[in-house]
Amino acid sequence: MKTLRYTGLLLCLPFIYGCGSKPKAVTSNANTDTIPVQVMPLQQQSGNTSITVSGQFTTDDEVMLSFKTGGIINTVNVKEGDAVKKGQLLATLNPTDINAQLQQAQLANEKAGRDYQRTQNLYQDSVATLEQLQNAKTAMQQAKQQLNMAVFNQQYSQIRAPKDGYILRKLANAGQQVTAGTAVLQTNGAGAGEWKLRVGISDHEWAALQINDKAEIETTALPGQTLQGVVTRRSEGVDAATGTFSADITLTGAKPKAIASGMFGKATISIQHGKTTGSQTWQIPYEALLDGDGANGYVFVTDDNKTARKVKVTVAAIDKNTVTITDGLANARSLIISGSAYLTDSSAIIVQSPKTASK
Structure with a gap:
C-alpha cells in the first residue's frame, strides 16, 4: 500500500513543478521585449543652416x-x-x-x-x-x-x-x-577682376544653395582671418571631370594681397531655408541617423514614450556631430537618440534618463 502511495506522489511532481514555473517565464519574456532608450524632445528651429565646402580662388576675367x-x-x-x-x-x-x-x-x-x-x-x-x-x-x-x-x-x-x-x-x-x-x-586681370572661390558641391547641396547666400571664407595663406563672400553662381550641369556641381562665392570686401589664383580656400555657407522655401529644420545628433543614403535617412521617434516608430527623413547638411533635417519630423514628439540599433518599427521601449543609462 505504501509503495502505491509513493508512486502516485512521484507522478504528480512534474505537474506541480510546471505549474509553479510559468509566472517566471512570462516575466522574463516581458523584460526581454522592452528595450531601454534615451530620447530628446523635437523642436523646430529657424531655417538657417550651413554647409562647409572647399575650392580654389579665381577671378572673373581669366x-x-x-x-x-x-x-x-x-x-x-x-x-x-x-x-x-x-x-x-x-x-x-x-x-x-x-x-x-x-x-x-x-x-x-x-x-x-x-x-x-x-x-x-x-x-x-x-x-x-x-x-x-x-x-x-x-x-x-x-x-x-x-x-x-x-x-x-x-x-x-x-x-x-x-x-x-x-x-x-x-x-x-x-x-x-x-x-x-x-x-x-x-x-587674368588680377588688378581689376572680382575674386571668387569656385567650389564643388553635391546634388543635395546644390538644391539647398541659393544665389546671395552669405559665406565666410578661410585660407591657410591668411591664418586667423575670415573673408566675407556671397554666392553669385550655381552651375546648371554636372562637371564631367569631377562628377559634381560647382558654385562661385564672390568676395565682397577688398581683395587681400595674399590671395593668388589657384590657391585653396574653405567656405562656410549660410543657407537661408526659411527665406527661400518657408520650411523649418531640426538639428539632431549624428548617432540618431540610420541608413543614410545621400539626402535621405531614417530615425526612430516616439509619441507616447512606450512605442518606437521608424520614419524617413530628408537630410540637408551634416556638420561634425549634428545633422540638419528638413522633412520627416513634423508629426513626431520625441527623437530616440540611444538604443536605436536594437529597435524595429513598433518596438516596445522604456525611456531612461542619462544617469540611469550610465549605471
Missing part, C-alpha cells in the same frame, strides 16, 4: 590665349607670374607660312583687279558680254576678301595681352607646333 592659325611658335616672351600691360606682345608664330599666304592673297587681288578692268573695257567696246563682266567683278571681290582674311590671320599670328594682369600659366614653348585655337598662355 582667359586662355591662343593663335588664330596653326604653326610653329617662334617666341614666348613671358613666364608664369609675370605682370603684363594691355597690348604687350606675349608670343609669336614663325612668320614664314603666314607671310607667304599674305603675299599670295595680295597677288591674287591685284590680278583680279586687272582682269576686271580689262573685261570692263572690252564690254564697253561690245566685245565682252555682260555675264563675263559680272563674273570678273565677282572674282575681284572674292580676291579682296581673301586678302582681308590673310591680313587678319597675320595680325593674330601674335598674342598680345588683352588687359593689365598676370600670366597664370604657360602652356607651350618656343619651337613647339600648335594648331589653331590651342591654348598657349592663361592670364
Whole structure:
C-alpha cells in the first residue's frame, strides 16, 4: 500500500513543478521585449543652416590665349607670374607660312583687279558680254576678301595681352607646333577682376544653395582671418571631370594681397531655408541617423514614450556631430537618440534618463 502511495506522489511532481514555473517565464519574456532608450524632445528651429565646402580662388576675367592659325611658335616672351600691360606682345608664330599666304592673297587681288578692268573695257567696246563682266567683278571681290582674311590671320599670328594682369600659366614653348585655337598662355586681370572661390558641391547641396547666400571664407595663406563672400553662381550641369556641381562665392570686401589664383580656400555657407522655401529644420545628433543614403535617412521617434516608430527623413547638411533635417519630423514628439540599433518599427521601449543609462 505504501509503495502505491509513493508512486502516485512521484507522478504528480512534474505537474506541480510546471505549474509553479510559468509566472517566471512570462516575466522574463516581458523584460526581454522592452528595450531601454534615451530620447530628446523635437523642436523646430529657424531655417538657417550651413554647409562647409572647399575650392580654389579665381577671378572673373581669366582667359586662355591662343593663335588664330596653326604653326610653329617662334617666341614666348613671358613666364608664369609675370605682370603684363594691355597690348604687350606675349608670343609669336614663325612668320614664314603666314607671310607667304599674305603675299599670295595680295597677288591674287591685284590680278583680279586687272582682269576686271580689262573685261570692263572690252564690254564697253561690245566685245565682252555682260555675264563675263559680272563674273570678273565677282572674282575681284572674292580676291579682296581673301586678302582681308590673310591680313587678319597675320595680325593674330601674335598674342598680345588683352588687359593689365598676370600670366597664370604657360602652356607651350618656343619651337613647339600648335594648331589653331590651342591654348598657349592663361592670364587674368588680377588688378581689376572680382575674386571668387569656385567650389564643388553635391546634388543635395546644390538644391539647398541659393544665389546671395552669405559665406565666410578661410585660407591657410591668411591664418586667423575670415573673408566675407556671397554666392553669385550655381552651375546648371554636372562637371564631367569631377562628377559634381560647382558654385562661385564672390568676395565682397577688398581683395587681400595674399590671395593668388589657384590657391585653396574653405567656405562656410549660410543657407537661408526659411527665406527661400518657408520650411523649418531640426538639428539632431549624428548617432540618431540610420541608413543614410545621400539626402535621405531614417530615425526612430516616439509619441507616447512606450512605442518606437521608424520614419524617413530628408537630410540637408551634416556638420561634425549634428545633422540638419528638413522633412520627416513634423508629426513626431520625441527623437530616440540611444538604443536605436536594437529597435524595429513598433518596438516596445522604456525611456531612461542619462544617469540611469550610465549605471
